[in-house]
Every structure is written in structure tokens, then in C-alpha cells.
Amino acid sequence: MKLLFLAPVVGTHGEVTTGLGLARLLAPAGITAHFVVDTHNAPQLKAAGVPGTVIDASMGTGVRAVVEDTVRAERPDVIVLSDYLSYWLMMHRVYRTDPWFVEQLGVPVIPLDLYEWENTDFRVDHFGLGLEVDRRILGMPVALRPAPWARPDPGPGSRALVYPFMRPLPRPGAGARRTVRSALGLREEDRLLSLSVSGWQRHAQSVEDPVTRGLARRVPERVAAALRRLPDTTRFLVVGPDLDGLEGLPAERTLRVPSCPPDRYQDLLDASDAVLSLHVPASALVRSVFSDLPAVHVGHSGPHTEEPDALAPYSMWPLRWNSVVRPLLADNPLTGTFRQAELLDTDGMVAAVDAVLNDPGERARLAEGRARYLALLDALPAVPEIFAEAVRRLG
Numbered sequence: 001m002k003l004l005f006l007a008p009v010v011g012t013h014g015e016v017t018t019g020l021g022l023a024r025l026l027a028p029a030g031i032t033a034h035f036v037v038d039t040h041n042a043p044q045l046k047a048a049g050v051p052g053t054v055i056d057a058s059m060g061t062g063v064r065a066v067v068e069d070t071v072r073a074e075r076p077d078v079i080v081l082s083d084y085l086s087y088w089l090m091m092h093r094v095y096r097t098d099p100w101f102v103e104q105l106g107v108p109v110i111p112l113d114l115y116e117w118e119n120t121d122f123r124v125d126h127f128g129l130g131l132e133v134d135r136r137i138l139g140m141p142v143a144l145r146p147a148p149w150a151r152p153d154p155g156p157g158s159r160a161l162v163y164p165f166m167r168p169l170p171r172p173g174a175g176a177r178r179t180v181r182s183a184l185g186l187r188e189e190d191r192l193l194s195l196s197v198s199g200w201q202r203h204a205q206s207v208e209d210p211v212t213r214g215l216a217r218r219v220p221e222r223v224a225a226a227l228r229r230l231p232d233t234t235r236f237l238v239v240g241p242d243l244d245g246l247e248g249l250p251a252e253r254t255l256r257v258p259s260c261p262p263d264r265y266q267d268l269l270d271a272s273d274a275v276l277s278l279h280v281p282a283s284a285l286v287r288s289v290f291s292d293l294p295a296v297h298v299g300h301s302g303p304h305t306e307e308p309d310a311l312a313p314y315s316m317w318p319l320r321w322n323s324v325v326r327p328l329l330a331d332n333p334l335t336g337t338f339r340q341a342e343l344l345d346t347d348g349m350v351a352a353v354d355a356v357l358n359d360p361g362e363r364a365r366l367a368e369g370r371a372r373y374l375a376l377l378d379a380l381p382a383v384p385e386i387f388a389e390a391v392r393r394l395g
Helices: 014-029 039-048 057-074 084-094 099-104 135-139 174-183 199-204 210-227 262-270 283-290 322-329 333-337 346-358 360-378 383-394
Strands: 002-007 032-038 052-055 078-081 109-111 123-126 129-132 143-147 160-164 191-196 234-239 254-257 274-277 295-299 339-342
Touching: 002 014, 002 057, 002 084, 014 032, 014 039, 014 143, 014 160, 014 383, 032 039, 032 057, 039 052, 039 262, 052 057, 057 099, 084 099, 084 123, 109 143, 109 383, 123 322, 143 383, 160 383, 174 262, 191 262, 191 283, 191 346, 199 210, 210 346, 234 262, 262 283, 274 283, 274 346, 283 295, 283 333, 283 360, 295 346, 333 360, 339 346, 346 360
Parallel strands: 002 032, 002 078, 032 052, 078 109, 143 160, 191 234, 191 274, 234 254, 274 295, 295 339
Antiparallel strands: 123 129
16 A cells, blocks of 8 residues: 655644654555655655655645656555644645645545544644644545654544554663754763754744744743753753744853754654643654653743733744634543743742653652553554545445
8 A cells, every 4th residue: 555645734743744644653554655745845755765846835736736746656555644734734725726626536535633633623823923733634535643742542423543643762872862962062960951942943033923923032031041940960952943032041051953854853852851842732742752851841831811911822832823722631541741930930940840851759749640641642542544544435
């Protein structure tokens, strides 16, 4: 069987990483894959050794012909949308074409559902523009949900099938970890906190919408001011583009690494002692679970006030997405794998980050949470079996 993954997202690696993860899990069953990705993600495919076709936004509606030609050349048995939202959003907003031409190609389609769409109101904020996501997924025969972030149990009546996003990653040996940390200039007693930034978050700092721009600029300022209060042995690793506001971190203890391939990022993560995320869902939080690293998510749950300098509550910083992400986290066992802190509770934020870095009891508690969560994933059927059931439901 051959799969064609459509992953046209621009400026980030996450959705392509999700597709590659599924392809990797299906490969032992003899299932092969071909990807269609933006030029930004072409190096990611090359590093993974997976064949692909490259597209870019300048193609406009011409992207349809590229996809059609790829289908004729590759002759896939199934098309996988990686993921449903980014595929719809890129085709609708960037390529200005009807996303559902893909259903006219004579190949069945399976979407990856990262947000449990059936539990949401389908409303998202796109850099200040309110959008209602197409509800077409509700009528599709089946959807595949990677866990995390999906709950391991989709609940009664759901058409979704849940599969484990990846398997626990081998922890590096002490020598290998020491080598990476030494190259970063770390001392034995230093504690390294990793924070990842994406290009789309940097872009949000210059958009016209004042709410989005305000969140994009002021949240890093608040977080940096709080992190300065951590012990002097704390080092900060910022991976990704420069972000206004993070210059408030102590320069002598901050390491900056530009956006890098996933393998390099994993090496940096393995060298870290904890992970900090400013939004959910986040690839960094997912990888922290499978890399057995403690993590903290800093959010702002509200309430929203009308004061001139008030920050809007958010879940997916610097966008809001509260009506999508909050249902996703409700009663989700994944939340037991990381610590949550409130942006406006500075003392609580500092205490949470300090605890995941330095408190053996808190680190052990979160390790137990990760173990419980991974046990739930281990109880799921093998991924090839789950995918075979998805294909069966296509008819």
C-alpha cells in the first residue's frame, strides 16, 4: 500500500513531523509514503529520507495541477491530510482554491485530526481574523487522531481512531549528553530550560491586529522577567527565530539556536533538564513526554477585562483558540504529564519552573504522570492494525 501525505503548512515543522511519524510507524507493515510539502519543509523530508513533491504559495490555484500530477505519477491507495486544519487553511487562505478538489481524484481521503474537531465549535483565530473551519470532517468515514494530543479513548459514537504519535525515545547515554552540554558551554551544575519558538509566532509580532500583536509581544516580556528570578545556575536555550521580548532573559545565561532540523532539535532537547512551552498543543510538549523530560506550560486562562492594557486569555499563544484547545485538554490524561502555570501569577510561574528544574519530588511526580500516560498508549492496538481498520471504514 502507498500513501500520499498532503502537508502544505507554511513556516512550521509540526504537521509534517506528525505525518512523517505516522509513515514511520506504518513502514514495518510494508506501507510506503510520498509527501507534498512546502519548500520550507523540503529539507525535513530529505533528512527523513522520504520522497516528496515541493509546492510553494506562489503557485496559487496551480497547486491543484501539481497534486493531480503527483497522484497520477505516484498512484497512491490513500491520501492522508496532515493535518485536516492546516490542509484546509493553506488551500483556502494561501492557495485560494477549493480544498476539496482532493476528493475528486479517485483516491480515498483520511484526515489527521489533531484537535478532536467534533468536540469544538470550529472557530479559530488566524492572526486576528476570525475563521470558521470547514465542518466537512464530520461527514468523512473516518479520521485518525494522534495521541498526544488526542485522548487515548475517543469516546462513544466517535468516527475517529486514535493511534500513538510515536514511541518513547531512547535516552542518550551520559557521555553523549555530556558532549552536547559541553558544546553548549554548560557546567555540571547548570540546569538547562528549553524554549522553542516558531516562525509564525515571530510573524504575529508584526501583524495589524492589536490583540494578536499585543499577545505576541507582551507575553515573552512577562515570561522573560519571571525567568530572570530563577537561580543563577539556570541556563536558557531558545530554539528558533529571534523573538521580541525574550531579550529580557539574562544574556550571559541564554543560548540561542536558529531553527534546526528535527534530529538536531532532539539532541538539544536531550541535553535539557526541562521544557517550557507558551502554547498548547506544542511539539515541544509532545516530545517532552516521549523523551521523559519534565515540562511547564504557561497560559492565560482569564478572565478577560476591559482595561486598556489587559491581555486576552489564550490557549495557543499568540493566537487564542480557547474554544478549540480547552475542550481538548478537559479530562485529558496528557495534562498529568506536565505542570501548568498562569502567566499573570508571576510567583506561581517562577515556582513551577523552578520545581520542574530542581525539585526531585516534582520531577518524580511528573515522571509518574508520563509513565501512566504512556501505559495508556501502549494499550492501544498496533498502528498498522489501527490504519487497516481506518482503510476498512473507507469502504
